[in-house]
Amino acid sequence: MAAEPVNLNEFQELARLALPKMYYDFYAGGAEDEHTLKENVEAFHRITFRPRILVDVSRIDLSTTILDYKISAPIIIAPTAWHKLANPEGEVATARAAASCNTIMVLSFTSSSSIEEVAASCNAVCFYQLYVLKKRDIAATLVQRAERNGFKALVLTADAPRLGRREADIKNKMIKPQLKNLEGLLSTKVSSDTGSNLEADAREAMDASLSWKDLEWLRSITNLPILIKGILTREDAIKAVEVGVAGIIVSNHGARQLDYSPATISVLEEVVHAVKGRVPILMDGGVRRGTDVFKALALGAQAVLVSFSQLHL
Numbered sequence: 001m002a003a004e005p006v007n008l009n010e011f012q013e014l015a016r017l018a019l020p021k022m023y024y025d026f027y028a029g030g031a032e033d034e035h036t037l038k039e040n041v042e043a044f045h046r047i048t049f050r051p052r053i054l055v056d057v058s059r060i061d062l063s064t065t066i067l068d069y070k071i072s073a074p075i076i077i078a079p080t081a082w083h084k085l086a087n088p089e090g091e092v093a094t095a096r097a098a099a100s101c102n103t104i105m106v107l108s109f110t111s112s113s114s115i116e117e118v119a120a121s122c123n124a125v126c127f128y129q130l131y132v133l134k135k136r137d138i139a140a141t142l143v144q145r146a147e148r149n150g151f152k153a154l155v156l157t158a159d160a161p162r163l164g165r166r167e168a169d170i171k172n173k174m175i176k177p178q179l180k181n182l183e184g185l186l187s188t189k190v191s192s193d194t195g196s197n198l199e200a201d202a203r204e205a206m207d208a209s210l211s212w213k214d215l216e217w218l219r220s221i222t223n224l225p226i227l228i229k230g231i232l233t234r235e236d237a238i239k240a241v242e243v244g245v246a247g248i249i250v251s252n253h254g255a256r257q258l259d260y261s262p263a264t265i266s267v268l269e270e271v272v273h274a275v276k277g278r279v280p281i282l283m284d285g286g287v288r289r290g291t292d293v294f295k296a297l298a299l300g301a302q303a304v305l306v307s308f309s310q311l312h313l
């Protein structure tokens, strides 16, 4: 039997051994050359500390608050698609993990468990991640369901007008699993067998016209606070504050969307300076260790998001 993993990289290797190749590649892959996928991690490696000594650290408190919700450490669960590809309990198990760690889970739009199943499974604080489809009424329905089921905030992922070109998924002819929350709302028939049908389906369904003015529409259909995910520049950070978001997530979608986007840790400071404390800033991308979390906090993040799908194994 393999030794117990002691860090996330070792979990990833166990996942590679345990999962069918199509699913492992979907979880682990990035867009095109996977340049940003490597950079997200390597940019963290290039940052070193300037440690000071003889400071009393006998009592430390890692807890923090996100939108007034107290969490045990500045680490929350990122929205990631289809947890049932790794574990039959899917996002219900992830939500329980969030509850037992006393942190927040962001449920993906592309989840394999429903909003209702997750809400009924435990008392974790959950946020709902939204994609806006051409059929706008679907977003409205999902937002209402999230509100009704006690979700506390919306996370609008804004870096996916189209799905990134993920070449491993194309080669594997990745099959789109069920989208539990969309049952009865959108046809889920397989629309292509010539490559990754994720990409083809996303092109058909996603509203690529989504733009800043639509934040007003989103605010008109919900009272939940809205965080925006996918900010990488000071210009967009300032716009996000102007349209009234409750928080910003600096993210390049785990390098799965636009390759040659900058490593997120390398642009965090730019965003922090532009926002000047007006809203909390979270970040994700390449966070693999506690020292990475510390680096993000030192550069001005309130918390980080990590993908937990591997931890099901």
Ligand SMILES: Cc1cc2nc3c(=O)[nH]c(=O)nc-3n(C[C@H](O)[C@H](O)[C@H](O)COP(=O)(O)O)c2cc1C
Binding pocket: 026, 027, 028, 040, 078, 079, 080, 081, 108, 109, 110, 129, 157, 229, 251, 252, 253, 254, 255, 256, 284, 285, 286, 287, 305, 306, 307, 309
């Ligand atoms: C398998 C997988 C699926 C993902 N699915 C979604 C998703 O449905 N919605 C979303 O906003 N982000 C999604 N992301 C992006 C994550 O929320 C997050 O931005 C990214 O994983 C952070 O980078 P890291 O993987 O290096 O930690 C996904 C990431 C992975 C790895």
Ligand SMILES: CCCCC(=O)C(=O)O
Binding pocket: 081, 110, 160, 163, 198, 202, 253, 256
């Ligand atoms: C159609 C799949 C979208 C899920 C997602 O955002 C991702 O895999 O990165």
